Amino acid sequence: MISEKDFFEKIKARGFDLTEQQKRAVVHDQGPLLLLAVPGAGKTTVLTVRLAYLILVKNMDPRRILCLTFGRAAAKEMRERFVANYGAMVSSQKEGQGEIHFSTIHSFAYEVVRKAFRQKGTRFELIEEQTGAESKMGVLRRIYEKHNSSSITDEQLEGLQNTLCYVKNTLSKPEELLNCDIKNLLLIFKDYEDYKQSSRPRLIDYDDMLSLAYQELKENPTCLEYYRNRFDYILTDESQDTSLLQHKIIEMIVKPRNNIFVVGDDDQSIFGFRAAEPKYLLEFEQTYPGSKILRMEQNFRSTPQIVDVACGFIRTNKLRFDKAMFTKNPKGGILQIRQLEGNREQYQLIIQKLKNQKDLAKVGILYRNNLSAICLADELDRANIPFYMRESGKQRFFSHWAINDMLNFLRFSFNDKSLTVLERIWSKLSCPIRKQHLELLKQMPIDRSIFEILAEQEGVTSKARTKYLDLKKWFKELNALSPAKAIPYIRNQLDYDKAMKRMCESLGFSEDYVGSLLDVLSSIAQNEPTIVDFANRLAHLEKQMMASYINKHKNVVTLSTIHSAKGLEWDQVYLIDLVEGIIPEWETIKAEQDGKKELLEEERCLFYVGMTRAKRELTLCSMNYHYHKRVKASRFLGEVSLVLQGKKPQEVTTQKVSTPLSDLVPGLVVQHKSFGEGVIVKDEGTMIVVRFKDSSQRSFMKDICAKQRLIWAV
Secondary structure, rough: OOHHHHHHHHHHOOOOOOOOHHHHHHOOOOOOOEEEOOOOOOHHHHHHHHHHHHOOOOOOOOEEEEEEOHHHHHHHHHHHHHHHHHHHHHHOOOOOOOOOEEEEEHHHHHHHHHHHHHHHHEEEEHHOOOHHHOHHHHHHHHHHHHHHOOOOOOOHHHHHHHHHHHHHHHHHHHHOOOEEEEEEEHHHHHHHHHHHHHOOOOOEEEHHHHHHHHHHHHHHHOOOHHHHHOOOOOEEEOOOEEEHHHHHHHHHOOOOOOOEEEEEOOHHHHOOOOOOOOHHHOOHHHOOOOOOOEEEOOOOOOOHHHHHHHHHHHHHOOOOOOOEOOOOOOOOOOOEEEEEEOOHHHHHHHHHHOOOOOOHEEEEEOOOOOOOHHHHHHHHHOOOOEEEEOOHHHHHHHHHHHHHHHHHHHHHHHHOOOHHHHHHHHHHOOOOOHHHHHHHHHHHOOOOOOOHHOOOOOOOOOHHHHHHHHHHHHHHHHHOHHHHHHHHHHHHHHHHHHHHHHHHHHHHHOOHHHHHHHHHHHHHHHOOHHHHHHHHHHHHHHHHHHHHHHHOOOOOOOEEHHHHHOOOOOOEEEEOOOOOOOEEEEHHHHHHHHOOOOOOOOOOHHHHHHHOOOOEEEEEEEEEEOOOOOOOOOOHHHHHHHHHHOOOOHHHHHHHOOOOOOOOOOEEEEEEEOOOOEEEEOOOOOOOEEEEEOOEEEEEEHHHHHHHEEEEEE
């Protein structure tokens, strides 16, 4: 053992000069503690120092400490950091005693289940480790198609898996989710459970690991007592991302000692769709009577401007612990709002900034949805700016049925004798082709246009003959068009949008989402002179995006969803596509209008997480037109603007939030008719103060600026 004083001196000598807030967390000894850590507060440092403190100062056996994290990468990082910084110190004092148990909650639950099944003589396998038709996706796809007599898209399949996960992790019953979008969910759920339980060996999935472990601990006193006696201290990280089921497992094994050290931040809870339960943190004192709550509020990551605005912004949420995030970092950062005309202007703004930048690894471009990455990657690739995409494997744009439809229309325009291609698109054509016509064509030599052959068949009405010949003409016209004109031609002249709408209505697809996919496709088409060039460009772009994973850790720009960026940081961060309907999403907006505020609060947390990834520069990008459709800037930009004006949280929620689209607000980048580009730094009621590129500051009357159009957003 060493004294507490000597311990902190040794820690300081290793470069960890802890603040008083951090020290209070480290030295907490007995009983439950909730540590609320703001972004950039050094929570991993505190966790690893605390582990060393328990072993070296409190003389704890390392084997009797369980450290649980949310994901495998976090568990691996925690272990590696502990060993690198304190491994030698611990080994010298605790030689031969073993190691701390670093684990994800799923790995811990797997151990419980494996032990229980072994005792019962039951063999089991993970369905996630199966392949092909017997894989989890294959089984769910088959069960869905059985009950709905229709195929399921990759997006729907992901939604189905998330729903099944949600049911298990919230300790809900599937019948409680009758309002969900998945047809016949109860039947699908039952069949899936029956399939796993009747398989030999029995199959379980990752969610079953948790529910079965919970059941075993709840029903088997011997098992529960074993784990209670095995660990004296339990530490959990990223607890705002933990589900109710996971919390309940931890709650059972930590009793009766209740030596639980929980680290989290309710303001960073962004995984509600995975059943994360941040309210458990808010009820921590009720769950663990006599518990202590500590705050680590100093942000070591970002500049004061970013910290102050982010702190003021998140205080708009009501379902949270109040935290006064602050930083002692020097001033000098940039937080700016850019209101641009459209998507292309947004990309060009970023490219102009990056063209001459040497250290691209310090730049992160973040977005709400993976769809935002397609055109961004296209523009970066054209500008020869290398990138790494964190979720390249989840990109399903190029394999989506609507994209394949578009390409098949274009293929058929090159060869209207191809029965193979026609079989893929005939049901989306506004024409009298039926399955029996296709069967007839298979028996015939096709030596000219299929439409000519169909028009000449016996019994064809005059109206149908005219339609067939019109289609022949239209596909010939399509083949002569540029890609930029070809996509809208298919959607309008060939009535694809009507067919797409019918499909969405009958199969439960999102018409807005499919429309957005086609808008993205049209945007890529703008830069290609011919249809062949367009097809080649799509193939090239798909290859570049899928292969971008090899650029990890290289000097490249990082592209990421905000969800995937959690826990990361960059010197410069661009948040793009900040418009209503994307962030917050339309479903969230509708729920808020119906009086349900929780989803909007989670979306605000998501925006907050994106903002706090930035160390020195944060650029918030919105636009007037999103793929040629008029849009409104995200309400969150309006809230940020109000915070920049010094408004209090209650004023942000009660005052009508105007957007940067129409108001001259602090943070907005503007162009002055005479003085050029600048940033509004202060709102003084009737006056605004603008700081220009030459560092000069000038004051202007708002009404004169508006009447004479002296200043406008850029």
